[in-house]
Amino acid sequence: MFEEEKALVVEEVTAGYNGNIVLKDISFEMLHPSILVIMGPNGAGKTTLLKTIIGLLRPYKGRIFVFGHNAWENLSKIRKLISYVPQRERVSESVPLRVRDIVLLGRMAKKGPLSIPSRVDIKATKEALKKALVPREFWDKKFSELSGGLQQKVLIARALVTEPKILLLDEPFSAVDAPSQREIIELLARLRSKGVSSVIVTHDINPLVEYTDYVLLLNRRVIAFGKPEEVLTGENLSKAYGISVKVLAHKGVCYAIIGDYHA
Numbered sequence: 001m002f003e004e005e006k007a008l009v010v011e012e013v014t015a016g017y018n019g020n021i022v023l024k025d026i027s028f029e030m031l032h033p034s035i036l037v038i039m040g041p042n043g044a045g046k047t048t049l050l051k052t053i054i055g056l057l058r059p060y061k062g063r064i065f066v067f068g069h070n071a072w073e074n075l076s077k078i079r080k081l082i083s084y085v086p087q088r089e090r091v092s093e094s095v096p097l098r099v100r101d102i103v104l105l106g107r108m109a110k111k112g113p114l115s116i117p118s119r120v121d122i123k124a125t126k127e128a129l130k131k132a133l134v135p136r137e138f139w140d141k142k143f144s145e146l147s148g149g150l151q152q153k154v155l156i157a158r159a160l161v162t163e164p165k166i167l168l169l170d171e172p173f174s175a176v177d178a179p180s181q182r183e184i185i186e187l188l189a190r191l192r193s194k195g196v197s198s199v200i201v202t203h204d205i206n207p208l209v210e211y212t213d214y215v216l217l218l219n220r221r222v223i224a225f226g227k228p229e230e231v232l233t234g235e236n237l238s239k240a241y242g243i244s245v246k247v248l249a250h251k252g253v254c255y256a257i258i259g260d261y262h263a
Ligand SMILES: Nc1ncnc2c1ncn2[C@@H]1O[C@H](COP(=O)(O)OP(=O)(O)O)[C@@H](O)[C@H]1O
Pocket: 017, 022, 040, 041, 042, 043, 044, 045, 046, 047, 048, 049
């Protein structure tokens, strides 16, 4: 029987730092290609989960499979299949790198030490920037001088330059203007149609809920996992965030409104 391809299978993963458990018994899986959104309050372990999936952090317990490969037994393979787009705020803006260097370095880093960029690498760099909607005139510009939206697109280009099958994006919409947000969401949906899955950590699912296949509500453990309409209930959101959460239903989809409310 034909078996559907699984991009990611996380099995009872417990992980943390220096023996302190941050994530407990995390299990979920996603078919390929699809878009998974991870939500949860600050300190919920969202970034920790991404780091564990990419193999920067070794789980204390449990297993992770990427396209059927056991992640910890095939780290170099996993890193070819997955690209990580870190939180933009954590990418040092004082480093005077130019747009093309950031993307090219992303490619060279995965080719191993002492490799020299070839014509193919330069071409791939240009193509990745184009795919990520960075206009050509920014090729030579300093990363630190770009707007938040453009910086985010450059980081996505850097992730795409190695032609991954899964993108992990950590809060890609923070300090990104609404039009760029929309462009990035549509880009991720287009990538999905071309066989690239995305795992997106975000505080605000509303702009992308219609493109979302799975939602993982996380607070140190899995509060809920499944289709958006199953997961995004007032009860689940309140459980995850520990506050009462308003949910608006629109066209059969629930929109969560998280924040301070004054009647
Ligand atoms: N490098 C680290 N060393 C020790 N503790 C960490 C480290 N990174 C994160 N933590 C702790 O793990 C918990 C979850 O952090 P994180 O995964 O960054 O949460 P989120 O991304 O959901 O805000 C927090 O309590 C944080 O203090």
